[in-house]
Amino acid sequence: MSKVSNRTKIATALVGALALAGSNFAVANSLADVQKADSKIHASTAASQKKVDKYFDQAQDMLFEYGSVADERESLKSYNDYVAGLVADQEATMKLIQDDIDGVDKLRQGVVPLMFKMVDALEQFIALDLPFNLETRQERVQRLKDILNTAEVTLAEKYRLILDAYNIEREYGTKLNAQTGQVNIDGKEILVDFLNFGRVALYAQSQDQKSAWMYNAETKGWDKLEATYLRNLSKAIKQARGQGAPDMFALPIPAAEAAQ
Known part of the structure; x- marks a missing residue:
């Protein structure tokens, strides 16, 4: 009875030892799994952080680009407003020029007959005046008549030459x-x-x-x-x-x- 009990005790002790050893082995495996899972979590966290940093950098770049585009838009708007003002001013200037051109046409219609009358009056004046420098004065009148009937001389130049002839005649009377x-x-x-x-x-x-x-x-x-x-x-x-x-x-x- 006593021997059996001792054997039983030994067997029980062996079973307990084996059970403890198995339990320690299981704990060790669980710890390793936890460590592996923790490593994976850290790795995943690091990868996620890299993605977050990347997206943040992209967001910053996009924000900067948006600011640049907004500034450029404001600059373009200011430039467009400036150009629009210039165009409006040019259109107003063109209208004034066109009005002047229309006025010149009307003035031309009145000036041309006036110039012919001025030359005729000058010719009559010389004929009634004292006959000094007569040939020179008559030749000057004839040149004016020829000039009035040519298209090679501008209207302004024709008018200037007529005024010059009148000025010469005026000076004759003072010297x-x-x-x-x-x-x-x-x-x-x-x-x-x-x-x-x-x-x-x-x-x-x-x-x-x-x-x-x-x-x-x-x-x-x-x-x-x-x-x-x-x-x-x-x-x-x-x-x-x-x-x-x-x-x-x-x-x-x-x-x-x-x-x-």
């Missing part, structure tokens, strides 16, 4: 003018020095300074001057040509009625 030419006296052509005292009087003196005449606007002829005026007339001709110092001289002038 002493001397020139050489011929005058018909009693059917004979005589070489003389002409002197016009503005538009007040016109004189002619033979180049030998022995004879002189004054133009008579009423008779359209020449009246002989007395010999006492020859010296003064020579002095006046030299002054007109810049060959003598300014000095006083006395010459007869036509009566007021004749001068008109």
Whole structure:
């Protein structure tokens, strides 16, 4: 009885030892599984964090890009507004220019007839005026007529030339003018020095300074001057040509009625 009990005890102890050993082995396996699972969790967490970081970086890039696009949009909007203002201003300027062009066309319609009238009036004025520089003045009028009938000269240039001719005629009336030419006296052509005292009087003196005449606007002829005026007339001709110092001289002038 005693031996059996001892054997039984030994067997029980062996079974317990084996059971404990098996239990320790099972615990060890479970711990390893836990460690593996923990490692997987850490690895998964790290991978997830990388994805989160990646998405965050992408979101930041997209946010920055959005900001740039928004800034560019504002810049484009400002530029477009600026261009739109320029276009509106150009359209207004073009309208003003077109209005000016339309006005020029109307002005042209009025100016062209006026220029023809001005040239005709100038020709008539020269014909009624004292006959000094007559050939030069008549040639100037003829050139104006030719220019008016050519398309090679602009309207503005034609008008300028007409005004220049009027200005030249105006200056004739304010100066002493001397020139050489011929005058018909009693059917004979005589070489003389002409002197016009503005538009007040016109004189002619033979180049030998022995004879002189004054133009008579009423008779359209020449009246002989007395010999006492020859010296003064020579002095006046030299002054007109810049060959003598300014000095006083006395010459007869036509009566007021004749001068008109």
